[in-house]
Each structure stands twice: as structure tokens, then as C-alpha cells.
Amino acid sequence: MSTVITSDYISKAVDQVKKIKPDYRLMLDLYERIFIAQENSRKTIRMQEYTISDEVLSVKLKEKFPLVEVSEFIIDIESAGELFSAICEILLTAEGDMSESVKKIIDAVDNGTLATENLIPAFLREDEAFFNSIEKDHNIDRRVLGFVIFSCMKPSLAMFSEMMEKYLDKDNEWDKGYCPVCGSMPELSIFEDNGKRSLLCGFCGHQWPSKRVYCSFCENTDHETLRYFEIDNEEEYRVDVCEKCKRYIKTVDKKKTSRTMYLPLESIATPYIDLKFKEMGYIPGNIPVDQ
Numbered sequence: 001m002s003t004v005i006t007s008d009y010i011s012k013a014v015d016q017v018k019k020i021k022p023d024y025r026l027m028l029d030l031y032e033r034i035f036i037a038q039e040n041s042r043k044t045i046r047m048q049e050y051t052i053s054d055e056v057l058s059v060k061l062k063e064k065f066p067l068v069e070v071s072e073f074i075i076d077i078e079s080a081g082e083l084f085s086a087i088c089e090i091l092l093t094a095e096g097d098m099s100e101s102v103k104k105i106i107d108a109v110d111n112g113t114l115a116t117e118n119l120i121p122a123f124l125r126e127d128e129a130f131f132n133s134i135e136k137d138h139n140i141d142r143r144v145l146g147f148v149i150f151s152c153m154k155p156s157l158a159m160f161s162e163m164m165e166k167y168l169d170k171d172n173e174w175d176k177g178y179c180p181v182c183g184s185m186p187e188l189s190i191f192e193d194n195g196k197r198s199l200l201c202g203f204c205g206h207q208w209p210s211k212r213v214y215c216s217f218c219e220n221t222d223h224e225t226l227r228y229f230e231i232d233n234e235e236e237y238r239v240d241v242c243e244k245c246k247r248y249i250k251t252v253d254k255k256k257t258s259r260t261m262y263l264p265l266e267s268i269a270t271p272y273i274d275l276k277f278k279e280m281g282y283i284p285g286n287i288p289v290d291q
């Protein structure tokens with residue numbers, strides 16, 4: 001059920017992108033090591049059983065509600081804790097403010113101020129007050145801390161999500177503006193080799209089949225207000241925008257590239273696209289509107 005991707009596969013995918021985008025080499029180096037640590041960490045995860053009763057399931061499927069709430073995800077805290085430390089070590093080698101911020105996080109963990117068994121549940125229940133106080137009392141950059149926490153949870157999130165897939169009706173396209181497993185927004189749109197479209201969840205990594213012409217956030221299907229932009233000199237990318245909700249999503253077209261594809265890499269390898277579309281007044285899909 002769970003697919004383990006080898007470190008060679010990730011390195012190959014990252015190397016190919018590094019060749020095209022040498023300016024991002026340092027950032028890509030860090031991500032390569034994080035992706036490999038995440039994939040390796042899957043082998044250490046013990047997933048607990050989680051079942052959805054027939055009664056609840058029939059309501060969820062009928063109403064097209066997500067199968068589980070984000071706060072219901074089960075994380076292997078021990079494995080995530082080890083990955084947390086590994087990711088901190090990787091980020092220590094980064095340039096600039098990043099390594100300073102990570103140093104403070106490592107110190108706080110070492111002296112017992114921060115512990116993954118508290119950080120992870122707080123993250124899942126989106127406890128703003130908890131993270132505000134960490135930032136205020138310990139002068140820790142919450143964006144960096146949030147990145148490390150989310151990154152160390154990712155393997156458990158993905159494995160839990162894979163466990164939930166058996167409950168989904170996979171024969172039909174999902175036409176809602178959120179992930180059928182966890183209700184989060186998609187972070188990437190993909191055209192498969194057969195031309196079919198799928199979307200990748202920004203939270204649990206679930207990939208689901210979707211309609212080709214529709215806004216994956218507000219569910220708009222009016223082609224007058226849906227359009228896409230091509231990206232100069234990079235024909236495998238396009239950006240789909242919705243004029244109704246002003247959101248955009250990056251799309252990668254597998255038919256138009258022979259690169260080795262690792263989807264988490266595709267989401268982060270084009271920060272200039274995000275900059276450009278934010279400048280144009282569009283909102284990245286995976287960010288809540290009130291931020």
C-alpha cells in the first residue's frame with residue numbers, strides 16, 4: 001500500500017531540476033536531504049489502525065465531506081521526533097537566518113522547553129496561542145518551527161492518508177474544492193501522461209482525480225472565468241487561475257517533460273512563479289483567505 005521512494009530516485013529528480021535551475025542549487029540541496037530523510041523515515045513508522053464505521057462513512061461519501069479532520073490524523077510521535085532532529089541538523093547547514101533560527105529550536109529541545117510530543121498535537125489542532133507564546137517567550141521563529149514540525153509529520157500524514165484511501169470511491173472524479181481525505185486545499189495540479197488531471201493535497205499528500213476545467217478551490221466550472229497562463233521557456237508548467245475567487249494553482253504537465261517526477265519537489269521548485277502570480281494579485285490556493 002505505501003510506496004517507498006528510494007533516495008536515488010529523489011536525487012535523480014532533484015539533480016535534473018538543479019541543472020535547469022542552477023540559481024536554486026542551495027535550496028534544492030536542502031530539500032533533497034529533507035525529502036530523503038522523510039522517505040527513509042517511513043520505514044520506522046508504526047501506523048495505528050483507524051477505522052471509519054459504515055454509518056459515518058455513508059454520510060461522508062453522500063455529503064462529500066472529507067473522511068477525517070486534520071486533528072484526527074494519527075502521527076507516530078517517536079518516528080516524527082527523530083525526523084524532527086534530523087531535519088534540524090539539515091537546516092543548520094543552511095545559509096543566513098535559517099541556521100540561527102534552527103539553533104534556537106535545537107537548544108529549546110535540548111533543554112526541555114520544546115518537545116515534539118507537545119508540538120505535534122498543537123500543530124494539528126492549529127493552536128495559535130501555543131505557537132504565539134513560544135515565539136514570544138523563547139524568541140523562536142514560528143515559520144521555521146512550523147516548517148520543521150510539518151516536515152517531520154509528513155511521512156505519518158502520508159501513510160495515514162494512504163490507509164484511508166480504501167474508503168474512497170476512486171472511480172469518480174472528485175469535484176469539491178478540498179482533499180477528499182482531509183479537507184485541505186490542493187497545492188499542485190498534475191496532468192498525467194494520459195491527459196487526465198489530478199490534484200495533490202498540500203497537507204496529507206493524497207492525489208485525487210479531478211475535472212479538467214474547474215477551480216479546485218471554489219468549484220467554479222464557468223470557463224469564462226477560468227483561464228491559464230503558460231510559463232515562458234518552461235512548457236511543462238502552466239498556472240490555472242480563477243477570476244471568481246482569484247486563486248491560482250501551479251500545474252505540471254507530465255506529457256511535456258521527460259524529467260524524473262517527484263511531486264513534493266514540483267511544488268517547491270518554482271518559487272518565481274508564486275512571486276509573479278502574487279504580484280498579479282492572485283492568491284496561492286493552499287493558504288487560507290484570511291492570512
Ligand SMILES: [Zn+2]
Pocket residue numbers: 161179180181182183184201202203204205206
Ligand atoms: Zn489531504
Ligand SMILES: [Zn+2]
Pocket residue numbers: 215216217218219220242243244245246247
Ligand atoms: Zn475559484
